[in-house]
Amino acid sequence: MRNKLYYVLQLADNALIMGQRLGEWCGHGPIIEQDIALTNTSLDHIGRARSLYQYAADIYNGMSAAEKAGCFLSVALSQKAKAGEAVQEDDMAFLRDAWDYRNFLLVEQPNKDWAYTIARDFYYDAFNYFYFAALSESSDTTLAAIAQKSLKEITYHLKWTSEWVIRLGDGTDESHGRIQEAINYLWPYTGEMFQMNQVQKEMAATSVAPDTAGVKTSWDGRINSILQEATLTVPASTFSHTGGIDGTHTEHLGFILSDLQFMQRAYPGMEW
Amino acid sequence: MEHKEIYDILEGVTDPEVPVLSIIDLGIVRDVRVERKDTADEVTVTITPTYSGCPAMDVLAMGIRMALSGRGYRKVNIENRISPAWTTDWMSEAGKQKLKAYGIAPPVRKTGREQALFEEDNIECPRCGSVETELISKFGPTSCKSLYKCSQCLEPFEHFKCH
Numbered sequence: 001m002r003n004k005l006y007y008v009l010q011l012a013d014n015a016l017i018m019g020q021r022l023g024e025w026c027g028h029g030p031i032i033e034q035d036i037a038l039t040n041t042s043l044d045h046i047g048r049a050r051s052l053y054q055y056a057a058d059i060y061n062g063m064s065a066a067e068k069a070g071c072f073l074s075v076a077l078s079q080k081a082k083a084g085e086a087v088q089e090d091d092m093a094f095l096r097d098a099w100d101y102r103n104f105l106l107v108e109q110p111n112k113d114w115a116y117t118i119a120r121d122f123y124y125d126a127f128n129y130f131y132f133a134a135l136s137e138s139s140d141t142t143l144a145a146i147a148q149k150s151l152k153e154i155t156y157h158l159k160w161t162s163e164w165v166i167r168l169g170d171g172t173d174e175s176h177g178r179i180q181e182a183i184n185y186l187w188p189y190t191g192e193m194f195q196m197n198q199v200q201k202e203m204a205a206t207s208v209a210p211d212t213a214g215v216k217t218s219w220d221g222r223i224n225s226i227l228q229e230a231t232l233t234v235p236a237s238t239f240s241h242t243g244g245i246d247g248t249h250t251e252h253l254g255f256i257l258s259d260l261q262f263m264q265r266a267y268p269g270m271e272w
Numbered sequence: 273m274e275h276k277e278i279y280d281i282l283e284g285v286t287d288p289e290v291p292v293l294s295i296i297d298l299g300i301v302r303d304v305r306v307e308r309k310d311t312a313d314e315v316t317v318t319i320t321p322t323y324s325g326c327p328a329m330d331v332l333a334m335g336i337r338m339a340l341s342g343r344g345y346r347k348v349n350i351e352n353r354i355s356p357a358w359t360t361d362w363m364s365e366a367g368k369q370k371l372k373a374y375g376i377a378p379p380v381r382k383t384g385r386e387q388a389l390f391e392e393d394n395i396e397c398p399r400c401g402s403v404e405t406e407l408i409s410k411f412g413p414t415s416c417k418s419l420y421k422c423s424q425c426l427e428p429f430e431h432f433k434c435h
Contacts, residue, residue, distance in 0.1 A: 033409035036412065040415050043327070045325070047324030149321075152435060153323060153324060159389060
């Protein structure tokens, strides 16, 4: 069960961290309609994260004490489990430290500016679109249901980011240069999305998780066609930063979590 | 119809974001079960979210409890079911008419077809009926709505997206 738990958390962590990053735009968007677009999207990601965290909590609560031991390095969560308390979706989000987070390095990258935000989201949305289409066929019925629900929302996200990539790339010299720079900078963070670690290999063997090879082919196709339409150049490098899905993160995640988790760490168990 | 009385009560529970629509109009009530426990009826209402992150769900659940307990049902369970995923095709015809009268353009097409990039739905202005309208933003004040402007009467309006 531990691999299933880790796998569901990986899906959940990607959704939460992406949602948190987009939430940072709230009140800072260039115009109100786009500000609202990003916060709407953020809400979709966080909604998906909640379903997945609750599922992860159910899996964890159903494990024996022996199975639970050593699942997490984070002290706060381990203590709760040791005390025999059932954990909830919120505990998964608020009581795990960075090394227990399994999200891609891509989603924790800073918003920086409009071009970087659009480029990062575009890469991730395109991945999500094909990945969740495949996950809709998962042998795990809970994951399949969450995937089918999410796919409808992800379809909007990808349409919106694709249009922005084209608008910026095929826009002014300034916007073209800025989005190309962001596309290039974030490119080495995309390879990790298609990596299969031990957890995913095991989940794929039982058809719980999709094999990412097929997702990669579809993703390449979409990225190439949109960048071409945007008059942008697809980066040639094959180097890839890795580590996120196994808990080794860039320095950015710690800062995100200190914002995200502050209230629950300072006032444990508080309710809004 | 089975449990008609319960459905009639639920007809009085409205969406906090779109107060003219009942949860029955929206098509989010998926099942109603009534079990006799001891001397009282226990009611279980199964609902489905419109969008994964819809913040109205908690308010809706509370609204259902209040409406049922106000009519004497003390034991009420609310269950969430996400599969099959909600679609605007489940919205009742009456609901669409109510939306329009309220000033929100109802969903027009059947869902399931993915739109091409930069492609928009042709939406009729709920105020003057003109189809000379333009999209301002695909994302509106709530997840389920987008923003439009009428080029004829110049009024901005919201459109309940096809989903």
